[in-house]
Amino acid sequence: EAEVAQSPRYKITEKSQAVAFWCDPISGHATLYWYRQILGQGPELLVQFQDESVVDDSQLPKDRFSAERLKGVDSTLKIQPAELGDSAMYLCASSFMGQKNTEAFFGQGTRLTVV
Amino acid sequence: GDSVTQMEGPVTLSEEAFLTINCTYTATGYPSLFWYVQYPGEGLQLLLKATKADDKGSNKGFEATYRKETTSFHLEKGSVQVSDSAVYFCALKAGGGSYIPTFGRGTSLIVHP
Numbered sequence: 001e002a003e004v005a006q007s008p009r010y011k012i013t014e015k016s017q018a019v020a021f022w023c024d025p026i027s028g029h030a031t032l033y034w035y036r037q038i039l040g041q042g043p044e045l046l047v048q049f050q051d052e053s054v055v056d057d058s059q060l061p062k063d064r065f066s067a068e069r070l071k072g073v074d075s076t077l078k079i080q081p082a083e084l085g086d087s088a089m090y091l092c093a094s095s096f097m098g099q100k101n102t103e104a105f106f107g108q109g110t111r112l113t114v115v
Numbered sequence: 116g117d118s119v120t121q122m123e124g125p126v127t128l129s130e131e132a133f134l135t136i137n138c139t140y141t142a143t144g145y146p147s148l149f150w151y152v153q154y155p156g157e158g159l160q161l162l163l164k165a166t167k168a169d170d171k172g173s174n175k176g177f178e179a180t181y182r183k184e185t186t187s188f189h190l191e192k193g194s195v196q197v198s199d200s201a202v203y204f205c206a207l208k209a210g211g212g213s214y215i216p217t218f219g220r221g222t223s224l225i226v227h228p
Contacts, residue, residue, distance in 0.1 A: 004158075040221075041220055042218035042220045044218075045216075045217075056215060098214050099214060100147045100166070100209070103149060104161075105161070106158035106159040107158050109158045
């Protein structure tokens, strides 16, 4: 069964360091999402891609976060510099098309701890 | 903007008890509605969905009916098992072009033997 792949599963980094997460969506899925999930809360959208284009990044803290999906397939989310408040689960999801009726398929996430 | 409100947890039940987790929404137009489940340390998995009013989504004994008049999508199961212990998220995708999935805070379910 096709899955969304994310790496690493866990990351511990020191405050002010740079960190990057990678996501490979299900083959053929044009829409890719990055979410941040703080412990005990629901996922919050950071950025949505349609192919290689950003559709929505209104909630992405652009002073420290960046995201790219250069060839419209896999994607990288970067944080530089990391802050203590960035500790969270970072989830990648994809869907065939960004239509109203289609569900998102999630990866297992990257658990980030900033110390 | 679009939003989802779920009942606060944790919900604690004995095995074979009846489960209801309430979900209400605010959205423009006619959204699609979803329930996802998250097991500890894992990503979210789709449990069921409904795409128009009065549709009933069902999977693995769970059901939810899209009620437009009450803007609700409550999750139910007739007899829960210990293996159902997880966090359940209600979500919607509404109009506006980008159809961004919007999630509730999640409701933790704990089932005791």
